[in-house]
Amino acid sequence: MARTRGSSGPKTMQAIREAGVRLIYQHGYEGMNLRQLAQQVGIQAGSLYNHISTKQALLFDLVREHLEQLLRELDAALAGIADPVERIEAFVAFHVNYHMVRKREVSVVNFELRSLEPANYAAVVALRRTYERRLNDIVDAGVASGAFAVGDARVATFAILALLTGVCTWYRPNGRLGRDQIVAVHTGLVLDGLRGAKPKRAARPGPGRSSKRARGRARR
Amino acid sequence: MARTRGSSGPKTMQAIREAGVRLIYQHGYEGMNLRQLAQQVGIQAGSLYNHISTKQALLFDLVREHLEQLLRELDAALAGIADPVERIEAFVAFHVNYHMVRKREVSVVNFELRSLEPANYAAVVALRRTYERRLNDIVDAGVASGAFAVGDARVATFAILALLTGVCTWYRPNGRLGRDQIVAVHTGLVLDGLRGAKPKRAARPGPGRSSKRARGRARR
Amino acid sequence: MARTRGSSGPKTMQAIREAGVRLIYQHGYEGMNLRQLAQQVGIQAGSLYNHISTKQALLFDLVREHLEQLLRELDAALAGIADPVERIEAFVAFHVNYHMVRKREVSVVNFELRSLEPANYAAVVALRRTYERRLNDIVDAGVASGAFAVGDARVATFAILALLTGVCTWYRPNGRLGRDQIVAVHTGLVLDGLRGAKPKRAARPGPGRSSKRARGRARR
Amino acid sequence: MARTRGSSGPKTMQAIREAGVRLIYQHGYEGMNLRQLAQQVGIQAGSLYNHISTKQALLFDLVREHLEQLLRELDAALAGIADPVERIEAFVAFHVNYHMVRKREVSVVNFELRSLEPANYAAVVALRRTYERRLNDIVDAGVASGAFAVGDARVATFAILALLTGVCTWYRPNGRLGRDQIVAVHTGLVLDGLRGAKPKRAARPGPGRSSKRARGRARR
DNA sequence: AATGAATGAGATTTCATTCAT
DNA sequence: AATGAATGAAATCTCATTCAT
Numbered sequence: 001m002a003r004t005r006g007s008s009g010p011k012t013m014q015a016i017r018e019a020g021v022r023l024i025y026q027h028g029y030e031g032m033n034l035r036q037l038a039q040q041v042g043i044q045a046g047s048l049y050n051h052i053s054t055k056q057a058l059l060f061d062l063v064r065e066h067l068e069q070l071l072r073e074l075d076a077a078l079a080g081i082a083d084p085v086e087r088i089e090a091f092v093a094f095h096v097n098y099h100m101v102r103k104r105e106v107s108v109v110n111f112e113l114r115s116l117e118p119a120n121y122a123a124v125v126a127l128r129r130t131y132e133r134r135l136n137d138i139v140d141a142g143v144a145s146g147a148f149a150v151g152d153a154r155v156a157t158f159a160i161l162a163l164l165t166g167v168c169t170w171y172r173p174n175g176r177l178g179r180d181q182i183v184a185v186h187t188g189l190v191l192d193g194l195r196g197a198k199p200k201r202a203a204r205p206g207p208g209r210s211s212k213r214a215r216g217r218a219r220r
Numbered sequence: 221m222a223r224t225r226g227s228s229g230p231k232t233m234q235a236i237r238e239a240g241v242r243l244i245y246q247h248g249y250e251g252m253n254l255r256q257l258a259q260q261v262g263i264q265a266g267s268l269y270n271h272i273s274t275k276q277a278l279l280f281d282l283v284r285e286h287l288e289q290l291l292r293e294l295d296a297a298l299a300g301i302a303d304p305v306e307r308i309e310a311f312v313a314f315h316v317n318y319h320m321v322r323k324r325e326v327s328v329v330n331f332e333l334r335s336l337e338p339a340n341y342a343a344v345v346a347l348r349r350t351y352e353r354r355l356n357d358i359v360d361a362g363v364a365s366g367a368f369a370v371g372d373a374r375v376a377t378f379a380i381l382a383l384l385t386g387v388c389t390w391y392r393p394n395g396r397l398g399r400d401q402i403v404a405v406h407t408g409l410v411l412d413g414l415r416g417a418k419p420k421r422a423a424r425p426g427p428g429r430s431s432k433r434a435r436g437r438a439r440r
Numbered sequence: 441m442a443r444t445r446g447s448s449g450p451k452t453m454q455a456i457r458e459a460g461v462r463l464i465y466q467h468g469y470e471g472m473n474l475r476q477l478a479q480q481v482g483i484q485a486g487s488l489y490n491h492i493s494t495k496q497a498l499l500f501d502l503v504r505e506h507l508e509q510l511l512r513e514l515d516a517a518l519a520g521i522a523d524p525v526e527r528i529e530a531f532v533a534f535h536v537n538y539h540m541v542r543k544r545e546v547s548v549v550n551f552e553l554r555s556l557e558p559a560n561y562a563a564v565v566a567l568r569r570t571y572e573r574r575l576n577d578i579v580d581a582g583v584a585s586g587a588f589a590v591g592d593a594r595v596a597t598f599a600i601l602a603l604l605t606g607v608c609t610w611y612r613p614n615g616r617l618g619r620d621q622i623v624a625v626h627t628g629l630v631l632d633g634l635r636g637a638k639p640k641r642a643a644r645p646g647p648g649r650s651s652k653r654a655r656g657r658a659r660r
Numbered sequence: 661m662a663r664t665r666g667s668s669g670p671k672t673m674q675a676i677r678e679a680g681v682r683l684i685y686q687h688g689y690e691g692m693n694l695r696q697l698a699q700q701v702g703i704q705a706g707s708l709y710n711h712i713s714t715k716q717a718l719l720f721d722l723v724r725e726h727l728e729q730l731l732r733e734l735d736a737a738l739a740g741i742a743d744p745v746e747r748i749e750a751f752v753a754f755h756v757n758y759h760m761v762r763k764r765e766v767s768v769v770n771f772e773l774r775s776l777e778p779a780n781y782a783a784v785v786a787l788r789r790t791y792e793r794r795l796n797d798i799v800d801a802g803v804a805s806g807a808f809a810v811g812d813a814r815v816a817t818f819a820i821l822a823l824l825t826g827v828c829t830w831y832r833p834n835g836r837l838g839r840d841q842i843v844a845v846h847t848g849l850v851l852d853g854l855r856g857a858k859p860k861r862a863a864r865p866g867p868g869r870s871s872k873r874a875r876g877r878a879r880r
Numbered sequence: 881a882a883t884g885a886a887t888g889a890g891a892t893t894t895c896a897t898t899c900a901t
Numbered sequence: 902a903a904t905g906a907a908t909g910a911a912a913t914c915t916c917a918t919t920c921a922t
Contacts, residue, residue, distance in 0.1 A: 012881080030250035031335065033916060046919075047882050055917065111331055114248065151405045152397065158390050159383050159409055166382020177375065185371040189379055192416055193409040232906075253891065263907070266894075270906055275892070452885075468774065470690035473912065487886055489914065551771055555691065591845040595837065599849055602826020603819050610818050617812065625811045629819055629853040636852055672902080693895060706898075707903050715896065 013051045015041045020058055025104040029059050029115040059112060060120040066105045067127040070098065074134060084142030088194065091135060092187045095164045100179055103168035110165065132157060139194065148194040160190055233271045235261045240278055245324040249279050249335040279332060280340040286325045287347040290318065294354060304362030308414065311355060312407045315384045320399055323388035330385065352377060359414065368414040380410055453491045455481045460498055465544040469499050469555040499552060500560040506545045507567040510538065514574060524582030528634065531575055532627045535604045540619055543608035550605065572597060579634065588634040600630055673711045675701045680718055685764040689719050689775040719772060720780040726765045727787040730758065734794060744802030748854065751795060752847045755824045760839055763828035770825065792817060799854070808854040820850055 019040040023032040034055060038045040052058045077094040081087050099106050113124060136157040142148035150156040164186055171182070239260040243252040254275060258265040272278045297314040301307050319326050333344060356377040362368035370376040384406055391402065459480040463472040474495060478485040492498045517534040521527050539546050549568075556564060576597040582588035590596040604626055611622065679700040683692040694715060698705040712718045737754040741747050759766050773784060796817040802808035810816040824846055831842065 026334070028248055028250055028334065030248055034918085035916075043881090044883055045917085046884070049918070050881050114246070115251065151408060152401075155397065155402065155405050156409070158386060159406065162386020162389070163379050163383040166378060166386070169382070170378050177372065181372070182375065185375045186379065188371060188416075189376070189413040192412045196408070196412055254893090255891085264909065265892080266909070267907055269893070269895095466774070468688055468690055470688055471775065474914085475912080483885090484887055485913085486888070486915075490885055495913070554686065554688065591848055592837065592841070595842065595845045596849070598826060598830050599823050599846065602829070603823040606818060606822020606826070609822070617815065621812075622815065625815050626819065628811060628856070629816070632852045632856055633849040636848070694897085695895075703902090704904055705896085706905070709897070710902050 012041065012043070016048065016051055016058070017062060020062055021104050021108055024059070024062070024108045024112060029055075029108075029112045056115075056117055056120070060116060060124070062105075063109050063112065063116070063120075063124050064127065066102075066109055067124060067131070070109075071127065071131055071134075073098065074131065078134070084138055084145055084147050085191070087138045088142065088190060089187055091138060092164060092190050093183050095161075096167055096183045096186050097179060099165055099168040100171045100173075100182065103171060106165070106168050132161065135160060142194060149196040150194055156194065160193070163189065232261065232263065236268065236271055236278070237282060240282055241324050241328055244279065244282070244328045244332060249275075249328075249332045276335075276337060276340070279328075280336060280344070282325075283329050283332065283336070283344050284340075284347065286322075286329055287344060287351070290329075291347065291351055291354075293318065294351065298354070304358055304365055304367050305411070307358045308362065308410060309407055311358060312384060312410050313403050315381075316387055316403045316406050317399060319385055319388040320391045320393075320402065323391060326385070326388045352381065355380060362414060369416045370414055376414065380413070383409065452481065452483065456488065456491055456498070457502060460502055461544050461548055464499065464502070464548050464552060469495075469548075469552045496555075496557055496560070499548075500556060500564070502545070503549050503552065503556070503560075503564050504567065506542075506549055507564060507571070510549075511567065511571055511574075513538065514571065518574070524578055524585055524587050525631070527578045528582065528630060529627055531578060532604060532630050533623050535601075536607055536623045536626050537619060539605055539608040540611045540613075540622065543611060546605070546608045572601065575600060582634060589636045590634055596634065600633070603629065672701065672703065676708065676711055676718070677722060680722055681764050681768055684719070684722070684768045684772060689715075689768075689772045716775075716777055716780070720776060720784070722765075723769050723772065723776070723780075723784050724787065726762075726769055727784060727791070730769075731787065731791055731794075733758065734791065738794070744798055744805055744807050745851070747798045748802065748850060749847055751798060752824060752850050753843050755821075756827055756843045756846050757839060759825055759828040760831045760833075760842065763831060766825070766828050792821065795820060802854060809856045810854055816854065819853070823849065 016037065019037055020032075023037055023040065026032075027036075034048055035045045038048050041048075052061075074091070074094055077090050078087055081090050109124075109128075113121060116124060136153065139148060139150065139153045139157055139160075143150060143153055167182060167186065177185075236257065239257055240252075243257055243260065246252075247256075254268055255265050258268050261268070272281075294311070294314055297310050298307055301310050329344075329348075333341060336344060356373065359368060359370065359373045359377055359380075363370060363373055387402060387406065397405075456477065459477055460472075463477055463480065466472075467476075474488055475485045478488050481488070492501075514531070514534055517530050518527055521530050549564075553561060553564060576593065579588060579590065579593045579597055579600075583590060583593055607622060607626065617625075676697065679697055680692075683697055683700065686692075687696075694708055695705045698708050701708075712721075734751070734754055737750050738747055741750050769784075769788075773781060776784060796813065799808060799810065799813045799817055799820075803810060803813055827842060827846065837845075
């Protein structure tokens with residue numbers, strides 16, 4: 001007899017989360033409204049408040065949970081790897097894959113932080129810093145071991161993150177390149193950047209400013 | 221003689237533009253409201269409509285004008301340079317500097333497109349594609365000449381743009397590094413990525429400054 | 441137990457409709473504002489939007505529903521009557537009574553059509569045409585049977601409608617004449633007009649009725 | 661040096677009047693806005709105030725002037741005619757022609773009175789009453805002379821006005837009927853109504869359902 | 881846990897009117 | 902007599918949130 005309409009039971013919260021990410025990704029936090037959200041979940045707007053406390057709390061929840069999961073999965077992906085080059089490779093593979101598979105969640109995390117209230121913002125930025133530090137530590141270790149040569153480790157860290165994160169702005173699941181290829185290309189770019197390139201003309205002084213070698217791929 | 225109320229004259233539109241970029245940068249398009257904007261300009265909210273037709277039209281205007289200016293300035297920066305390596309160097313220097321100096325305008329262009337109505341969105345994306353094509357063409361030319369070796373020119377183009385554009389998310393005018401240093405670091409990263417790196421231990425010969433850009437310092 | 445704030449329940453929509461007709465009658469569609477309307481209903485202006493979608497939609501709703509009801513009631517009033525004279529009598533009685541009893545609704549329907557958006561306007565005009573056609577058909581039937589003699593059935597139709605509808609502009613419930621008397625006067629005027637009058641005092645017995653056609657001109 | 665844009669000189673006020681009537685006819689007084697009006701005149705909205713004092717004053721002006729002209733022209737049309745029937749004919753011809761030729765002005769006068777402020781409203785209604793009295797007096801005179809037989813002279817007056825005024829709601833300059841024909845038809849209708857019709861074929865046999873209507877009384 | 885109707889604050893936009901030039 | 906930019910009030914509409922049921 002009971003309730004005839006809309007979603008129900010313990011699945012509702014999950015549905016809210018998923019629709020929330022989707023809508024925030026499409027319209028931004030400010031641009032999303034709770035009536036839309038409720039409609040996608042299949043309930044009335046007022047009913048959302050049986051599951052969330054405020055719109056802001058929903059955003060914070062989504063962002064924090066995804067950052068925590070990101071960190072957990074990163075640590076799992078790096079576990080047991082010691083060599084900086086291999087750790088970088090693992091990091092790139094993990095980060096790029098995660099950003100392709102969960103591009104919506106990631107975009108929300110990256111672009112909607114400004115809508116967080118100060119306290120929430122601080123908590124989230126701390127998590128993000130932790131993630132950045134993982135990469136920064138690898139770069140530092142590689143520099144220390146002589147595997148990498150970078151002008152500035154901090155800038156390099158940001159640059160790598162920007163480079164790798166950029167993938168979630170253009171990746172399409174059925175695009176020209178498969179995920180493995182995209183990972184390979186980015187791994188090549190990052191490692192090349194971290195090692196420093198061999199001067200093109202190397203030891204031979206001649207004018208020949210060129211020499212064709214598809215080395216990025218070759219090295220893979 | 222002079223008008224007594226509020227701001228006035230031909231400077232109002234310029235003030236609206238500037239305050240608009242500032243506020244959209246801070247709060248996003250949806251998060252900005254016209255009362256704030258009017259207040260920053262020093263007029264009443266309704267008076268904005270002597271200068272703009274709608275809030276949406278203001279966003280479109282700001283985005284389009286900045287993309288057009290970006291293109292004009294890029295073309296000026298590349299004018300007269302033929303060699304792909306030098307063109308890349310010029311591109312990086314221009315792009316990074318522009319993104320440091322006008323980080324707000326750039327952020328608005330990059331993050332607020334989703335708030336454009338379909339027709340406006342299409343127009344803006346076309347402009348952005350034109351800009352991307354400039355870089356893509358340089359990469360292609362470099363590959364053709366043998367100066368570059370990349371796995372996939374299109375992905376490389378996106379990767380470089382993401383890398384370089386990322387700078388506007390963390391750059392602070394009085395930060396640790398000066399603008400020239402940041403440009404140098406990024407030039408190094410991009411050229412290394414495009415050329416393919418020398419395998420790490422390769423017996424790197426002498427100082428061999430490959431080009432007039434300050435890469436030596438960056439890599440050090 | 442009961443709700444504490446404002447009006448509520450399924451009666452609100454009805455209250456909106458009634459207050460809407462009243463206010464549009466008084467101030468016109470453009471002249472009415474939703475604050476007034478909400479106040480008369482006993483809710484906040486924003487709460488109206490739990491019941492209507494836009495102000496325009498409210499007008500359309502009111503107009504369409506009243507035209508549909510008008511048609512339904514007319515058809516009920518004419519049901520089972522075959523003779524054109526009797527159908528005219530029934531039409532006049534119905535129309536005049538309706539326009540006296542619901543003069544506000546009728547005025548809204550007649551005067552506020554120009555405020556309807558094109559699509560809504562078209563729908564409403566179609567309904568009104570249907571109503572006009574009912575009268576036109578009766579006139580045609582009377583002309584065919586020889587009961588009526590009119591110069592032009594279409595003009596006569598419009599003239600009768602104007603004549604009968606005019607009553608709603610001056611009728612006051614407690615005026616000098618009762619509703620039955622007003623109906624009787626109009627029935628007389630219409631039938632006289634449709635049959636063609638006997639020249640007053642005529643003095644000439646003959647068949648009289650000078651000519652059923654455009655007598656005005658002839659007399660000129 | 662002198663003025664380069666827009667209309668000018670003594671013709672501006674006339675242009676405002678004409679555009680004002682047109683726009684009020686189309687959108688109603690409340691629905692018309694002064695920017696539209698200014699645009700049709702070819703000046704800026706602010707410049708209107710060199711010619712009018714307020715929007716309300718413009719409406720009052722338009723309405724009053726047209727009513728005064730209507731009265732003047734009516735009196736000219738009736739001058740020198742003594743016989744009630746001929747006076748009615750003259751009245752009908754004048755009124756219908758005026759309402760066909762100036763349907764916009766007339767509609768404004770008829771439908772926009774509710775937007776007049778009380779003082780203006782009173783002045784205008786007084787003028788309109790004067791006009792109605794002209795017709796009422798003719799009807800009374802005809803009844804006194806035995807030329808007309810109406811149930812109630814006052815109702816008949818309103819009915820005739822409604823009937824004749826209705827023409828301005830459907831008349832189109834290039835319609836099926838010419839102005840003369842329309843005048844003729846209405847003259848016939850009015851005279852028939854005023855005189856009382858001769859029962860169609862007299863001595864109507866049959867069961868005669870006609871009698872439940874209170875017509876006998878009305879015509880008495 | 882859901883509904884549906886309400887609140888109240890605030891958003892964008894409109895508009896008559898003013899006024900220095 | 903015209904302009905163009907301003908005011909300030911008010912309009913329609915949106916939306917997060919509350920709450921009796």
